[in-house]
Amino acid sequence: MKTVAIIGSGFGGLALAVRLQGRGYKVTIYEKQEKVGGHAYQLKKDGYTFDMGPSLITATEIIDDVFKSTGEEREKYLEYIPLDPYYRIYFHDKTFIDYNGDSDAMKSQLAKFNKDDAKAYDKFMEYSSKLYKIVISDRMGSQPFLSMKDFFKAAPKIISTKSMLSCYTNVKFFFKDFRSRFIFSFHPLFIGGSPFNSPSLYLMIPYLEKVGGVWFTEGGMYSLIEALEKVFKKHGGIVKTSTEVHRIIIEDGKAVGVKTKNGEEKFDLVVSNTHFAHTYKDLIEQDKLTKWKKDNVNKMKYSMSCYLAYIGTKKQYPELMHHTLILSERYKGLIDDIFENKILADDFSMYLHVPTKTDSSMAPEGCESMYVLIPTPNLKADVDWKVEKDRFTRRVLNFLENDFGMKDLQKNIDFLEVFTPMDFLSERNNYLGSAWGVQPTLFQSANFRPHNRSEDVENLYLVGASTHPGAGVPGVLLTAETTEKLIMKDHPI
Ligand SMILES: Cc1cc2nc3c(=O)[nH]c(=O)nc-3n(C[C@H](O)[C@H](O)[C@H](O)COP(=O)(O)OP(=O)(O)OC[C@H]3O[C@@H](n4cnc5c(N)ncnc54)[C@H](O)[C@@H]3O)c2cc1C
Structure with missing residues (x-):
């Protein structure tokens, strides 16, 4: 049996693990965090449940294909709930549209x-x-x-x-x-x-x-992660959580294993589901690399980061839909500040996820569970988030209460936890806190993107947001298909 180590358990890592395990490879996942899921991690405290990252389920057939790859039926694990509208978008002048597919x-x-x-x-x-x-x-x-x-x-x-x-x-x-x-x-x-x-x-x-369509599942996006983990383990896969990989072991130009706090373990193949820059800058010795030495990794353009506030309120807010966007008057100017000028602007556009609109079990009775996501520049920006965290949170809450009109919001906050670009770096090893990996520009797409088969090290593969085709749940599930094809071609069972 060919053995495979997958470093990281985001949607891409998990999907590839399920696919390979189903094909007869013996797969072990190494995950730094206590639970699997990566950006789709779950925060559960004081009666409130939050999906920490992805919240919109789309392209369900691509998800279902992962279950089918091992002969499983997704329907046995979870149901999709359709959303309508997909999202409400509020513009700065208070006009709005309920966006859907009709x-x-x-x-x-x-x-x-x-x-x-x-x-x-x-x-x-x-x-x-x-x-x-x-x-x-x-x-x-x-x-x-x-x-x-x-x-x-x-x-x-x-x-x-x-x-x-x-x-x-x-x-x-x-x-x-x-x-x-x-x-x-x-x-x-x-x-x-x-x-x-x-x-x-x-x-x-x-x-x-x-x-x-746009969908949700009871219990939130994390129930999808749990279902994939269950399928993986049922078919014999091994998950090692709280086990950060510190080195990919390379001998004679080939990846042959991983090094963790527990020592070295040997594998026939290694796959990294971590941020591309973390893989090449931190997990591999520089003298083992040709194309992706530090200078070249640094030259790539990296995605934005974001500020997230997970909020539990004692009151419900009918003006919010399950998915709501609230926009600033500026569009290009604000995007340029985030991506090009790398400054934290005075205005912001935000996305709110309020899962209790669909699944009331995600908060105590009569309460609301929500997160506020605000795109920000990545850590190339001169922003000290240790200082900015509280100040920014005050600005966001004041805006929502006084400008947008969520009545008595601050009086009704029962739970509040904030995640900043610094946390993407420290918790998830996202270089520059760039939460979506390599930025999807024309010249960083397709073969200009880091390849799913390492260009530098034999028997090393990559999967996840920084590889082809890119970020987003459907995107990273497709990266898993891409990497699976390469592994099956290079190392048939
Ligand atoms: C806030 C937010 C909201 C989003 N919303 C949506 C949405 O609504 N819909 C959608 O389709 N997409 C959304 N996305 C994008 C989508 O979530 C991601 O593109 C996707 O989940 C990334 O998956 P991945 O496979 O690249 O792995 P990641 O989720 O990046 O996971 C990588 C894993 O590797 C682990 N790791 C890192 N270093 C090591 C190491 N050295 N050793 C062991 N483990 C390590 C990390 O802990 C992490 O668990 C969102 C992203 C964010 C950040």
Whole structure:
């Protein structure tokens, strides 16, 4: 039996572990934290349950495929609950849209902003569906991109759909009103990218949501992590939590094992699900590397970070949906401050996740469990989060109570815990606190992205947000498919 060590138990690591274990490899997961899940970690305290990161479930068929890869049925482990609206988006002028996949509902709301935008909706969705076909149906998203040859094979599709242009540039061709332009271009932010320089392939997300829906599961996103862990263990997989890997052992240019506090353990193959920069900067001795030496790793562009406040309130807030976005007046300016200028601006746009709107068991009776997520620059910014943490929290709570209008919010807070970009670095080993890994720009996509098979070390593979196709739950589940294909080709059972 071929033995595989997977370092990290994010969605990508877990999905690959399930897939390989199902194929007959003997897989051991090493996880630094007490529980598996990575960004999808769960915080459970004082009667409140929070998903700490991902909250929107989309592309359910990609999730179901992971269960199927071991002959399991997802339905036996959990049910999906459909959400409608998918999210409510509040603009700075207090207008809002309840965004969903219903063409008529969307068009009648868009018409209030601009009549031509309502007419452009079908055309945009047709465009989005073409991109969806390329990435999801034709599985470009899980094809290994290892050379320029692979890139040139995909190039005609990229050129014919103008996918090399930024999301915002393409959306501007379709829509006139600032609100419509935001609604259909912001999705790269879900995966750590700027709408102003992420390639338009990510404009497949509106169609992906329309055709596949947005979902939740009872108990939250973590129940999906628990189900995958259960399947993995049922098929014989081993999980070692609270076991950080300190070194990938390399002999004669080949990965042969891992070193932890418990000593060295040998494996036929090693896969890293950790942040790309952590893998190459911290886990491998520099003299074992050619392409990904520190200087080259440092030159890559890394995704944004974010501020998160997990809040339990004694009162419920009907103005909030399960998913709610509250936006600043500035769009490009704010995005530039986050990605380019790397400053913590005076204004912010935020995303609120309120799972108690769908599953009341996630808070004590009559209470609300919610998190506030605010995109921020990564730690390249000159911000001392030890100082800024409390000041920023006060600004956020004051804004929500006084400007947005959540009545008596601060009086009703029963639970509050904050997670900052510093925590992404210290808790999850995210270089620069960049929570979505390598930023998804055109020149950091496909074969320009760190490869799923290491370019430097034989028998070392990568999986997760920094590899092809990229971040987001559907994205990292596809990285697991990509890496699985490579391992099966290189090391057949
Ligand atoms: C706040 C937030 C909200 C998000 N919301 C959504 C959403 O709603 N929908 C969506 O689709 N996507 C969302 N995303 C993106 C998505 O969650 C991530 O892209 C995805 O979960 C990352 O998975 P991964 O496989 O790359 O691993 P990660 O989740 O990054 O996990 C890596 C794991 O490796 C472990 N590790 C690190 N170093 C070591 C080491 N040396 N030894 C052992 N273990 C180690 C870490 O502890 C961690 O558990 C969100 C992300 C964030 C941060």
